[in-house]
Amino acid sequence: xxxxxxxxxxxxxxxxxxxxxxxxxxxxxxxxxxxxxxxxxxxxxxxxxxxxxxxxxxxxxxxxxxxxxxxxxxxxxxxxxxxxxxxxxxxxxxxxxxxxxxxxxxxxxxxxxxxxxxxxxxxxxxxxxxx
Numbered sequence: 309x310x311x312x313x314x315x316x317x318x319x320x321x322x323x324x325x326x327x328x329x330x331x332x333x334x335x336x337x338x339x340x341x342x343x344x345x346x347x348x349x350x351x352x353x354x355x356x357x358x359x360x361x362x363x364x365x366x367x368x369x370x371x372x373x374x375x376x377x378x379x380x381x382x383x384x385x386x387x388x389x390x391x392x393x394x395x396x397x398x399x400x401x402x403x404x405x406x407x408x409x410x411x412x413x414x415x416x417x418x419x420x421x422x423x424x425x426x427x428x429x430x431x432x433x434x435x436x437x438x439x
Contacts, residue, residue: 310335310434316426320373320391322355322365325432326418329404329411332434339409340439346401347432351391351425353398354432359418372397391424398422406436
């Protein structure tokens with residue numbers, strides 16, 4: 309297992325970690341198999357989406373903020389209930405197929421660490437499994 313340290317700079321932010329995942333696959337010398345990308349934080353998530361146009365990340369943030377406002381009639385005392393809800397909706401992990409030494413991603417897809425309660429220093433674990 310490899311662990312990435314990710315530093316967020318905003319309260320809500322999507323950080324492209326695709327290159328880090330590809331580097332891990334190469335370093336682990338996995339030709340065929342799986343890669344699991346997981347974050348052990350209750351106010352963060354992992355997702356796959358378009359990474360060609362940065363406006364997509366902006367729109368995802370804007371859309372989720374409309375659906376789950378940062379401030380509402382939440383009861384959680386820490387004041388980060390919206391972050392917990394977003395983390396649950398996005399999910400803490402993604403599993404990728406590795407084929408010919410590369411993750412199987414669509415032309416425009418990238419892997420994102422989703423920060424919902426930043427800025428913070430976080431961890432992302434990557435476990436590769438050879439087939």
